Amino acid sequence: MNTKPDMPMICVKDLYKNFGDLSVLNGMSFNVNRGEVLAIIGPSGSGKSTMLRCLNFLEEHDGGEILIEGEPLGYRVLEDQTRVRQSEAEIARLRSNVGMVFQSFNLFPHRNVRDNITMAPISVKHVAKNEADQRAEMLLEKVGLIEKINEFPSRLSGGQQQRVAIARALAMEPKVMLFDEVTSALDPELVGEVLTVMQQLAEEGMTMVIVTHEMQFAHDVSNRLMFIDSGKIIEEGAPADILRNPASARLQEFLHRFRTSFL
């Protein structure tokens, strides 16, 4: 794999995104370094999921720049600041380096677990079928679901589906993994099994960006925590500092509401 060690894995520069008249991202800039786990928290509608989707170009940014290992994603900005959209093939190639796991799992319901995991490596990266099968088995061992390899997604619990979705994203051997509120749609009892897999990935050194409402998990697993509101970074730093001593009134209010909602 072609790695560029001195470069941030993700570099976001002055990112803007609008939905019609609504400004969702208002000039966000940050880096994610190799092996770093960045957790993003914020109230509903703050732009955290939109920001994450921009990192995989599932949402197209209206301004600013995203670089994945130094390579621009989606648009190239020319010297005169005009933006040129990349070709579909180029965007697809960059996307395959960035694994994404969604809130609603989004497994392919017409294919069994094995095919869900091997489909993209075979069709996108042209991996040989037996090699893709072996990797699928290894990944299912890792997420603890090898016995479900021939099941269809409809036969799995939410937690199991989400673990398969993680294995599916990992099968593309991405350089960075994005997690978009991956436990929000799960029964509280099933949250733990998904978080364990994510924790394991973090310990293995995977670069991760996690949008989450699981404060304890964000505290325990991330190296850096970012609080965003109205499409802006309000505060960022070490998780323990941010969560224990929030500097901004907005984060204090958010954490206060969050804590009282569990009393």
Added chain:
Amino acid sequence: MFDVFLSNLPYLLKGAVQTIWLALAGVGVGTALGLFLGIISAMSGGLIAGSITVYVFTVRGIPVLVWMFLSYYMLPQLGVVIGDSYAVIGALILYTGAFVTEIARGAVLSIPKQQIDAAKGLGMQKYGMLRLVILPQAITMSVPPLLNNSVMMVKATAYVSVVGVWELTYAAREVVERTLAAFQIFLGVMLIYFLICYPLSIFARRLERRYSYEH
């Protein structure tokens, strides 16, 4: 009681073969055309999708019999001489295609956006997404309405007798005029039409089962 029907059965079966041929050509090609146009319409936009919509709305809003009259009488006037059967098959193709276009377009558009996001997120491009994610799910959804449409169009082949193209219904009318046994003959013709349409239903059920993923 059915001796008149039985003695004329070979003649009626010849008509049935002609009906099957009209159905295979008209409905088969029309369905293929509709599937193609429906997928293109759902995946593209602008002028292409707009032109396909104009085709669907124009053809669907006019009875198939009128299209048959049009192609039967108008084509020779325009100097296109292709034979009566081909003229009505053209009308059947046009009409089937319009309905199937909407079935296919609807099935493709009904695939949840999250499925597309997942495929894109894995680095798939349009063609791969279409082949591996969208079409397999769309096919499952479109089998029942496609069958419905095919059965309707097989029965619509009976209209071609009005413009003088020989097939099962036309043959039955000839036999009735000769024998005056309308009840027997048309009861028998009902049975033949049913026997043509029933295998279609069986075939569709098999297809549904094959592509079903709710195990």
